Amino acid sequence: MAIIVKILGSNSASFAHNRHHTCQILQVKDKYLMIDCGEGTQLQCKRYNVKLSKIDHILISHLHGDHYYGLIGLLSTMHLYGRQKDLTLAGPPGLKEIISLQLRYSETRLNFSVEFTEWVPENIQTVLETERFTVDTIPLDHRVPCSGYLIKEKPNRRRINRELLKETLPPSHLHALKSSEDVYDKDGKLLYRWEDVTKPPLKNVSYAYCSDTRFKPDIIEQIKGSDLVYHEATFADDMKERAYDTYHTTAKQAASIARDAEVSQLLIGHFSTRYKDLDVVLEEARAVFPHTSLAIEGNTFNA
Amino acid sequence: MAIIVKILGSNSASFAHNRHHTCQILQVKDKYLMIDCGEGTQLQCKRYNVKLSKIDHILISHLHGDHYYGLIGLLSTMHLYGRQKDLTLAGPPGLKEIISLQLRYSETRLNFSVEFTEWVPENIQTVLETERFTVDTIPLDHRVPCSGYLIKEKPNRRRINRELLKETLPPSHLHALKSSEDVYDKDGKLLYRWEDVTKPPLKNVSYAYCSDTRFKPDIIEQIKGSDLVYHEATFADDMKERAYDTYHTTAKQAASIARDAEVSQLLIGHFSTRYKDLDVVLEEARAVFPHTSLAIEGNTFNA
Numbered sequence: 001m002a003i004i005v006k007i008l009g010s011n012s013a014s015f016a017h018n019r020h021h022t023c024q025i026l027q028v029k030d031k032y033l034m035i036d037c038g039e040g041t042q043l044q045c046k047r048y049n050v051k052l053s054k055i056d057h058i059l060i061s062h063l064h065g066d067h068y069y070g071l072i073g074l075l076s077t078m079h080l081y082g083r084q085k086d087l088t089l090a091g092p093p094g095l096k097e098i099i100s101l102q103l104r105y106s107e108t109r110l111n112f113s114v115e116f117t118e119w120v121p122e123n124i125q126t127v128l129e130t131e132r133f134t135v136d137t138i139p140l141d142h143r144v145p146c147s148g149y150l151i152k153e154k155p156n157r158r159r160i161n162r163e164l165l166k167e168t169l170p171p172s173h174l175h176a177l178k179s180s181e182d183v184y185d186k187d188g189k190l191l192y193r194w195e196d197v198t199k200p201p202l203k204n205v206s207y208a209y210c211s212d213t214r215f216k217p218d219i220i221e222q223i224k225g226s227d228l229v230y231h232e233a234t235f236a237d238d239m240k241e242r243a244y245d246t247y248h249t250t251a252k253q254a255a256s257i258a259r260d261a262e263v264s265q266l267l268i269g270h271f272s273t274r275y276k277d278l279d280v281v282l283e284e285a286r287a288v289f290p291h292t293s294l295a296i297e298g299n300t301f302n303a
Numbered sequence: 304m305a306i307i308v309k310i311l312g313s314n315s316a317s318f319a320h321n322r323h324h325t326c327q328i329l330q331v332k333d334k335y336l337m338i339d340c341g342e343g344t345q346l347q348c349k350r351y352n353v354k355l356s357k358i359d360h361i362l363i364s365h366l367h368g369d370h371y372y373g374l375i376g377l378l379s380t381m382h383l384y385g386r387q388k389d390l391t392l393a394g395p396p397g398l399k400e401i402i403s404l405q406l407r408y409s410e411t412r413l414n415f416s417v418e419f420t421e422w423v424p425e426n427i428q429t430v431l432e433t434e435r436f437t438v439d440t441i442p443l444d445h446r447v448p449c450s451g452y453l454i455k456e457k458p459n460r461r462r463i464n465r466e467l468l469k470e471t472l473p474p475s476h477l478h479a480l481k482s483s484e485d486v487y488d489k490d491g492k493l494l495y496r497w498e499d500v501t502k503p504p505l506k507n508v509s510y511a512y513c514s515d516t517r518f519k520p521d522i523i524e525q526i527k528g529s530d531l532v533y534h535e536a537t538f539a540d541d542m543k544e545r546a547y548d549t550y551h552t553t554a555k556q557a558a559s560i561a562r563d564a565e566v567s568q569l570l571i572g573h574f575s576t577r578y579k580d581l582d583v584v585l586e587e588a589r590a591v592f593p594h595t596s597l598a599i600e601g602n603t604f605n606a
Contacts, residue, residue: 013383015346039376040343043318063408065379069372073342076368080316094408101404105366105397107447144410 003303041070060091062146121145140213156201228303233268251281255288269295306606344373363394365449424448443516459504531606536571554584558591572598
C-alpha cells in the first residue's frame with residue numbers, strides 16, 4: 001500500500017478563510033502518523049473522521065505555536081479516552097520540557113507511555129524505524145530549530161499470484177514465498193517455487209514533508225526522487241523578500257525544489273492569510289512544476 | 304451599565320455536541336474580561352464576533368487543559384495582530400512559568416506588556432482593582448489549585464437628570480454633580496444643587512464565576528446576594544458520588560448554592576459529555592432554584 005496523506009490544516013500563523021493550523025495525518029503500511037499539531041487539531045480530527053486512538057507516532061517540526069499548540073490538548077484527550085497504546089513523539093529540543101511541565105501542573109500521569117525523541121538541529125537523524133518504514137529529519141532553515149521529515153517505505157516483499165495456487169497455503173508458506181523462498185510439504189516435496197507464483201513487489205515509496213523554511217536548495221539531495229513532497233509556500237514570488245525575512249519560501253521557489261529534486265508530485269501549503277484565493281500561488285508553482293496540488297483541509301493524496 | 308456575560312464554551316473535558324471548552328467574555332463598565340480560555344477559544348472569539356484587541360484582562364481558574372490550553376495561542380495571535388495595549392493575567396501558580404517557557408522556545412518577545420498575578424490558593428485575594436470594579440478570587444475545592452472570581456462594580460455615581468438643566472454644563476460640573484457636589488459659576492454663584500438635578504445611582508452589580516469545584520457551601524458567604532452567579536454543574540444529581548470523586552458539582556447542588564446565597568440569577572455550565580440533551584440538568588436545577596439558565600455558547604446574560 002502507498003503512503004496516504006490527509007491534510008487537516010493549511011494556513012500559516014492565524015486562522016483564516018476556513019483554513020486551520022498545520023497538521024497532516026499519514027497512513028504508512030499499518031501505522032498512522034501525525035505531522036505537526038496546531039491548536040484545534042483535535043477538532044479537525046473530529047471533523048475529518050480521524051480516530052485519535054489509531055495514531056501511533058507524532059512528529060513535530062518546530063516550536064512555533066501554529067505547529068504544536070494543539071499537542072498538549074490532543075495528549076490530554078487521548079488520556080481521557082482511556083488510551084493505553086504506546087505513542088512515540090519526535091520533535092525539537094524543548095518539546096518534552098513543555099509537555100511535561102503542563103502535565104505536572106495539571107497533576108496528570110498519562111495512562112499510556114510516550115517515548116520522546118528530540119533530534120539535534122541541523123543533523124539528518126533517523127527518529128523512527130519500524131519493520132516497514134523509516135523516518136529521517138530534514139534539517140530546514142527557520143527562525144527557530146526546525147526539521148522536516150522524510151518517510152521512506154522499506155523495500156516491499158513480492159506479491160502472491162493467488163490464481164496460480166491450487167490450494168490454500170498456511171501464512172508461514174505465504175510469508176516464505178513473498179520473501180523469495182520456495183515451499184515444501186511435510187514430506188519435503190517441493191510445493192511451489194517462489195518465482196512461479198509471485199509477482200514483483202510494489203515500489204517502495206517516500207514522502208517528504210518540508211515546513212517551515214527559507215528557500216533551501218540543499219535539501220534537494222536528500223529528497224531526490226521522492227514520490228510525494230509537501231513544501232511550504234507561504235507567499236507568492238512577488239513577496240520574495242518578505243519570505244526571506246520571515247524564513248519562509250515562495251510558491252515558485254517550492255516548485256523549483258520539486259523540479260530539481262525530480263519528484264513525482266508536489267503539495268504546497270502553509271499559506272499566508274493574505275491569500276484568500278489560492279489560485280495565485282497554485283498557478284505560480286504549476287508554471288515551474290506542473291504536478292502541484294494545494295494541500296487543503298480534507299484533501300487526501302497518495303505517494 | 305450592567306455586567307454583560309457572553310458564553311463561548313460550556314463543555315467539560317472534551318469537545319462534544321457542538322459544545323466547546325470553557326470561556327466567558329465579560330463587559331464590565333468600559334473594560335472587557337475573559338474568564339478561562341480552553342483550546343480553540345480564539346476560534347470561538349471569531350465565531351461570536353469577540354474582538355481580541357478589546358480584551359483588557361484575562362482570569363484563569365485552574366491549570367486543567369479545558370480551562371487554559373487556548374491561552375498561549377490567544378496571546379500569540381494578539382502579538383501577531385500587533386497588539387500594544389497592556390494586558391493583565393491572573394491565575395494559579397505555574398501559569399507564568401508555562402507561558403514564559405513556550406514564548407522562550409518560540410523566541411517570541413510579545414510586543415505588549417503582560418502583568419501576571421498568581422494568587423495564593425485557598426485565600427480570598429483581590430487580583431484586580433480598577434476605578435470602577437474589583438475582582439476577588441473565590442477559593443474552590445478541585446483536584447488542583449482552583450479559584451473562581453467575584454467581579455463587583457464599585458458604587459455607581461448619581462445620574463444627571465438632564466431635563467432639569469437649563470444649559471450645557473462642562474464635564475467638570477457634571478462630574479461634580481454626579482459625585483454629590485453642588486456647582487457654582489465663576490463668580491461663586493450657586494448654579495445647581497446636586498440633590499435637585501440628579502437621580503439615585505444605578506445599583507452596583509456583581510457576578511460570581513464558580514468553576515471547577517466540589518459542592519462547597521462555604522462559598523455562600525462570599526457570593527451572598529450576587530446578581531448573577533455561574534456555577535459548574537458537570538453532572539445530574541444521580542451522579543453525586545461521581546461528582547464528588549472527580550471534584551465536581553451536580554446541578555441540584557449548584558442550585559442549592561444559588562438559593563442559599565439568595566442570588567438573583569443562576570447560570571449552569573461545564574456539562575459532562577454524557578448529556579447531549581441538557582434538559583435533565585436544567586430541570587433539576589430549576590426545581591431548586593427557578594431562575595436558572597444554561598450557559599451555552601453564544602448566549603449572553605446581564606447581571
